[in-house]
Amino acid sequence: MSIVLRQHIEEIVALTDSEFEYIQSLFTHKKLKKHQYLVQEGSYVTHEYFVLNGLLKASYTNETGKEHIIQFAMENWWVTDYQAYITQRQATLNIDCIEASELLSISFENKKLLCAELHKMEYFFRMKASLGYVAMQQRILSLLNNDARLRYEQLMQQYPTLLQRVPKLLIASYLGVSRETLSRFSAS
Amino acid sequence: MSIVLRQHIEEIVALTDSEFEYIQSLFTHKKLKKHQYLVQEGSYVTHEYFVLNGLLKASYTNETGKEHIIQFAMENWWVTDYQAYITQRQATLNIDCIEASELLSISFENKKLLCAELHKMEYFFRMKASLGYVAMQQRILSLLNNDARLRYEQLMQQYPTLLQRVPKLLIASYLGVSRETLSRFSAS
Numbered sequence: 001m002s003i004v005l006r007q008h009i010e011e012i013v014a015l016t017d018s019e020f021e022y023i024q025s026l027f028t029h030k031k032l033k034k035h036q037y038l039v040q041e042g043s044y045v046t047h048e049y050f051v052l053n054g055l056l057k058a059s060y061t062n063e064t065g066k067e068h069i070i071q072f073a074m075e076n077w078w079v080t081d082y083q084a085y086i087t088q089r090q091a092t093l094n095i096d097c098i099e100a101s102e103l104l105s106i107s108f109e110n111k112k113l114l115c116a117e118l119h120k121m122e123y124f125f126r127m128k129a130s131l132g133y134v135a136m137q138q139r140i141l142s143l144l145n146n147d148a149r150l151r152y153e154q155l156m157q158q159y160p161t162l163l164q165r166v167p168k169l170l171i172a173s174y175l176g177v178s179r180e181t182l183s184r185f186s187a188s
Numbered sequence: 189m190s191i192v193l194r195q196h197i198e199e200i201v202a203l204t205d206s207e208f209e210y211i212q213s214l215f216t217h218k219k220l221k222k223h224q225y226l227v228q229e230g231s232y233v234t235h236e237y238f239v240l241n242g243l244l245k246a247s248y249t250n251e252t253g254k255e256h257i258i259q260f261a262m263e264n265w266w267v268t269d270y271q272a273y274i275t276q277r278q279a280t281l282n283i284d285c286i287e288a289s290e291l292l293s294i295s296f297e298n299k300k301l302l303c304a305e306l307h308k309m310e311y312f313f314r315m316k317a318s319l320g321y322v323a324m325q326q327r328i329l330s331l332l333n334n335d336a337r338l339r340y341e342q343l344m345q346q347y348p349t350l351l352q353r354v355p356k357l358l359i360a361s362y363l364g365v366s367r368e369t370l371s372r373f374s375a376s
Contacts, residue, residue, distance in 0.1 A: 060329050068332040070325060083322045115311065122310045123303065129317035134271045136324035137258060141248050143331040144256040144364045176332045 002027070004052055005104055008076050012127050013120040023121065026110040030103045038079075038103070039095040045084035047105040051077045054101025055165055058093050059173070069174040072098075072162065078128065098166060148177045152185045190215070192240055193292055196264050200315050201308040211309065214298040218291045226267075226291070227283040233272035235293040239265045242289025243353055246281050247361070257362040260286075260350065266316065286354060336365040340373045 005027070006020050015023070030049070032038060038056060039045055051073050058071040058079060070093065073079035081093040085108060106114070115122040142151045152175055156163060163171065163186065172182040193215070194208050203211070218237070220226060226244060227233055239261050246259040246267060258281065261267035269281040273296060294302070303310040330339045340363055344351060351359065351374065360370040 060333070062333055066333075068329060070329060070332075082318070082325065086318055086322060115314070119307045119310065122307060122314055126303070126310055126314035126317055129314055129321055130270065130274055133317055133321045133324060134274060136321060136328060137270065139328055140324060140331065141256060141258060143328065144258075145248070145250055145254075146364070176334070 002104065004076070005050055008050070009121075009124055012124050015120075019118060019120075022118070023114060026114050027104040027106050030105050032097045032101045032103070034097055034100045037094065037096045038101075039081050039084075039091050039093060041091050041094050043091050044089070045081045045091050046088075047107050048078060048080040048082075048085055048111060049073075049103040049105050051075055051079065052102040052104060054097060054103075055099040056095055056097050056101055057166075057170060057174075058095045060093055067173055068176070069170060072159070072166065072174065074159075074162075074165075098170070143176060148175060148181055149185050151175045151177075152182065190292065192264070193238055196238070197309075197312055200312050203308075207306060207308075210306070211302060214302050215292040215294050218293050220285045220289045220291070222285050222288050225282060225284045226289075227269050227272075227279050227281060229279050229282050231279050232277070233269045233279050234276075235295050236266060236268040236270075236273055236299060237261075237291040237293050239263055239267060240290040240292060242285060242291075243287040244283055244285050244289055245354075245358060245362075246283045248281055255361055256364070257358060260347070260354065260362065262347075262350075262353075286358070331364060336363060336369055337373050339363045339365075340370065 002024050005024070006015065009015060009023070027050070032054070038049065041061070053075055056073045056079060057069050058073065058081065059067045059069045061067050071079065079095060081091040081095065084091045084093070088108060111125070115125060142154065155171070155175065168182055168186065169179055172179045175182065190212050193212070194203065197203060197211070215238070220242070226237065229249070241263055244261045244267060245257050246261065246269065247255045247257045249255050259267065267283060269279040269283065272279045272281070276296060299313070303313060330342065343359070343363065356370055356374065357367055360367045363370065
């Protein structure tokens, strides 16, 4: 199973077998059913997760009960409530499973240890954070530019299988458009 | 001057004098006048910048000529077109000076060298990237939640001096609201 994690890391840094054995020893395997929560608003966020298979969403629910989807996570994605994780505080997001999911989890302490012990893993996680930062910046640009059709097209280009796996209502929530607006794009 | 950079780094990792001397040797000092460009759309982005003093904006201009501000940068901030910098491609953003600015610049190659030579600097930049990612995520949430007044209040809370230093039109562009909407908030 964890060959997937090794391949994922080795897209950025090469690992020896013993390095990967050490890395692997710091992760725990986790299985969740459809609709089950990985992170609940208000709970302490002690772990970060790598998705082996399945599909999750990270979302924020505002005072009026409206849900805004901040991130989908599927195979080879990392997910947690990063603000809570980094600052070791309580979650403001909910993360739950759209499909049954298998994950590898690493605690804040073990990630710190891993990065301190293996410089190349510090580099790996720096690269992942930088790429994540850039992806977020692109999403902000598309939100400011307010072109909902373009946002939809970009999402479909990046993740062509997403529309088959995710209900349209959730795609609309991610894009910040109404379901009616989305139906117009996705039908054309 | 570079005591400012040392203090900034030492908020996250402690440095010896010789380590800081080495770090400093990889940076170049740069002075720009008001309205001058640091990065221009279409140019290759080879450097990242630390702001010693002054104020800049990073923005994207869409097909119709409308400018969307992605970031302000002032004292102790890092700025560049990160997408172009990380992928070593041409800029899609413009970065120009709202005030005359003094910067320290580090090339992509020197940053790579610095992080490889000094593990603690890899850690430092991992932390900065992670905190940047979280800040971007918060901004996406406030854009999706579409509460312009809250966005304005958060910005003023984070950077109370910004409104004095930045024309209202630019604040409006950053927040993704019209100047009229902004005037209503800022007057109240």
